Amino acid sequence: MKDYPRFWRPGNKPFNPLKLAEKTEKIVCRREENKVSRKYTHFYVAGVYRGIVTACGVGCCLRCFYCWVPLSRDYPEHYGKYYTASQVVQNIVKLARKYRVKKARISCCEPTISREHLLQVLDLIEEAKEIKLFILETNGMIFGVNKSFVKEVLDYSKVYVRVSIKAGEPEGLTWRTGADGDFYELPFKAVEYFNEEAEPLKRFHVAAMTDSRIMSSREREKIIRRLWEINPILAITLEEEIVDPYDTTLIRLEKAGVKIFK
Numbered sequence: 001m002k003d004y005p006r007f008w009r010p011g012n013k014p015f016n017p018l019k020l021a022e023k024t025e026k027i028v029c030r031r032e033e034n035k036v037s038r039k040y041t042h043f044y045v046a047g048v049y050r051g052i053v054t055a056c057g058v059g060c061c062l063r064c065f066y067c068w069v070p071l072s073r074d075y076p077e078h079y080g081k082y083y084t085a086s087q088v089v090q091n092i093v094k095l096a097r098k099y100r101v102k103k104a105r106i107s108c109c110e111p112t113i114s115r116e117h118l119l120q121v122l123d124l125i126e127e128a129k130e131i132k133l134f135i136l137e138t139n140g141m142i143f144g145v146n147k148s149f150v151k152e153v154l155d156y157s158k159v160y161v162r163v164s165i166k167a168g169e170p171e172g173l174t175w176r177t178g179a180d181g182d183f184y185e186l187p188f189k190a191v192e193y194f195n196e197e198a199e200p201l202k203r204f205h206v207a208a209m210t211d212s213r214i215m216s217s218r219e220r221e222k223i224i225r226r227l228w229e230i231n232p233i234l235a236i237t238l239e240e241e242i243v244d245p246y247d248t249t250l251i252r253l254e255k256a257g258v259k260i261f262k
């Protein structure tokens with residue numbers, strides 16, 4: 001675990017996010033015969049999307065300095081318990097019944113890090129009558145090198161995908177996420193694949209962290225232009241995110257030496 005990237009700090013060597021995904025998968029996933037378990041810390045109902053059952057998973061392949069998720073992102077070996085897909089969906093369904101919520105998601109992590117676990121969860125979500133919609137939030141890195149994975153998740157009728165773009169240029173990716181700038185194209189590639197396979201807004205849309213405190217208007221325009229080239233509707237409907245001062249975000253901003261809150 002000596003070389004495992006934790007908080008992003010100035011001077012850190014940029015990492016390969018796909019390699020980090022593989023390393024993280026080894027920590028947060030466990031195989032028992034054909035079942036793949038993944039670590040989760042807790043399950044709850046969040047107010048976003050007008051109420052959504054949230055399975056808080058462990059592990060990501062980026063180190064965004066504005067990230068709000070628990071410190072399990074940085075120390076995945078110390079947080080969470082392993083849950084099989086069926087245990088995850090049982091917990092989701094229990095909360096959905098209790099709070100009369102019909103949506104679900106996996107959050108606090110990058111859900112695509114374990115393809116097999118995610119697909120096992122989606123198999124069961126598809127069968128669960130309590131859940132009408134599963135929102136798959138992703139940074140798009142893994143989908144960007146896996147068109148077959150894009151097709152697989154779109155085969156599930158309840159899945160709606162939200163791809164979150166972190167940068168419009170290589171330097172921006174490294175500064176905000178710690179990842180090597182050579183990989184900044186991957187989320188756009190993921191968006192291209194989704195656009196080839198599905199109708200925007202019916203099955204997916206794009207978000208981007210374009211907060212002017214951490215992104216220049218030039219870089220923001222590059223993102224919008226790039227999305228426009230893929231499909232103008234994606235640029236017009238871009239969901240623009242801003243940084244909120246969660247406790248974990250403040251810790252990460254401080255480690256990165258970025259001051260945006262007084």
Ligand code: SF4
Nearest residue numbers: 060062063064067139
């Ligand atoms: S903001 Fe999302 S992509 Fe970035 S580190 Fe946090 S969980 Fe990962």
